[in-house]
Amino acid sequence: MQKKIALKLNQYGFYGWFILFLSAIAMFFSSPGQTYSISVFIDSYILEFGYSRTLISSIYSMATVLSGILMIFVGKAVDHFGSRFMLVTVGILLTLTAFFNSFVANIPMIFVGFFLLRFLGQGSLTLIPASLVPQWFDKRRALAISLLSLGTIFGNLLVPAFNLHMINTYGWSNAWRSWGLLLLFVLVPLMWFFIVNKPEDIGLLPDNKARTDNLTADQVFDAMAKKSFSLSEALRTKEFWFVGIISMIIPMVTTGMMFHFFSLMASKGIPESSAAFVIGLVALPGFLIPVIAGTIIDKYRSKHILMMTLGLLTLDLLFMLKVQTVIEASIFILIYGLVTNVQNVTTNVIWVRYFGRLHLGSIRGAATVFMVIGSAFGTIPFGLSYDLTGDYQAVFIVMALATILGMIMALFIKKPVK
Known part of the structure; x- marks a missing residue:
């Protein structure tokens, strides 16, 4: 029906x-x-x-x-x-x-x-x-x-x-x-x-492209299969593991930072009422992403976009070391929200662009493991940084180093050939 x-x-x-x-x-x-x-x-x-x-x-x-x-x-x-x-x-x-x-x-x-x-x-x-x-x-x-x-x-x-x-x-x-x-x-x-x-399933093609062939459903399936990786084939590529590790970084930083955000702002001398305003700003850049997606992500190579976002994220994390005012904290969170949204869309595009549509559910399911584990353990390094040093400076340096590692990984990825 x-x-x-x-x-x-x-x-x-x-x-x-x-x-x-x-x-x-x-x-x-x-x-x-x-x-x-x-x-x-x-x-x-x-x-x-x-x-x-x-x-x-x-x-x-x-x-x-x-x-x-x-x-x-x-x-x-x-x-x-x-x-x-x-x-x-x-x-x-x-x-x-x-x-x-x-x-x-x-x-x-x-x-x-x-x-x-x-x-x-x-x-x-x-x-x-x-x-x-x-x-x-x-x-x-x-x-x-x-x-x-x-x-x-x-x-x-x-x-x-x-x-x-x-x-x-x-x-x-x-x-x-x-x-x-x-x-x-x-x-x-x-x-x-x-x-x-x-x-x-209803006789259409992606993007509502016109059918220019007389292929049967089985022939369409076979054509899709030739371009698609199975999960086991994807697991044998370095791109799956490199992109998976890269996709861990943002959930790890975001979960850890948001979980301890009010404590982080207090360590910068920013009161709770101002911190509540700042944390809400992280969602605003998300409304710009459809424009950015149409003008950048759809038109340029995914690896170059990943390298750009990871580079900007590194600079933003290091900027947090100098944050002392509400305005500076707001600048940090707005840049963070923009960069992380662009990277999240880019990695979502990579899975289908690199590995095809046929087994996308299995591949995305395996890839989700990276993101959830990154999210689950994100609070630990932030807590350790505060307990051992009394502030969060050390963890932002460590996270910046992690983004640099991700940027190096992005340099070596390319669309795998089946």
Whole structure:
């Protein structure tokens, strides 16, 4: 039925744009599993159950690592069952997870709740849309992926305030139940009725290009297979490992810095009220990315863009060593937000540009392991820097060295030949 709906709507414009819109909605509904959403519930857990912040943080990190390791299986399931089936399934499971989290009462239940939120929300509901959208776009792929990220940006802007309002008004249990209802009655029906796995399923081509051949579906599949790497083939290329390691850097820096952000700003003499303003600025450059994607990322070699962003990120991290005022901190965070958004879109483009469309889910699933592990361990070096030296200067030097290493790796990558 969804194919008939898609063909009907395609008469009014390329259906890929509607797929992109739905995928951005799915990215928004990954919010229950994102740190910016879960963090609002932490104080309620501590107040309700009397657990320490260290204990809650530790089980959160363990749950994140475990969920990241399992992402490779989600990627394989996307290739086997298709994005539509997986989006509906994950949507239903995340609905049940939200209701489960409304009943947590002890550490084992909180751990299970964190794991399911990270596995289904932060992991699966970002992996699947990121594998679906590149199936529908080729020449405008970077633009499409950058627009996809707006789902996460709006989640970052809106969800913390929504969670806080629901918790303060109705309690944390009912806040989780509200997410369950939203997932069940908004996300799941949209994914069920409107998602189509790839344009070829309804007789189209990426970017709505005109068919210039009389190929059968099997012949189209064979042509795609000749250009696509399997996961095992991708794992044998240095590009998979180099790009994977590069993709760890930003989640590691971002998670560590944001987790300790108010402490970091205090070490610079910046008050909490000003720090709250500064941290919100990180989302603003994301609205410029669609323009940058269309003018730069779609037109220039990915390795050169990676080298540029990693070089700018190195300079920005070293600039933090000199930050002392709110204006300087704002400049740092705006540059950081811009550079990291460009790099994230570029790495997402690389996976499909280098390894093809056919096994993209499996390859993206394996690649997600790098990002989740980087995110899970990001808080540790920042904490060590503060505990051992009394400030965060040392960790920013270490992170700058890591970005330089990533820049060297980017120098040696090129599109692999199957």
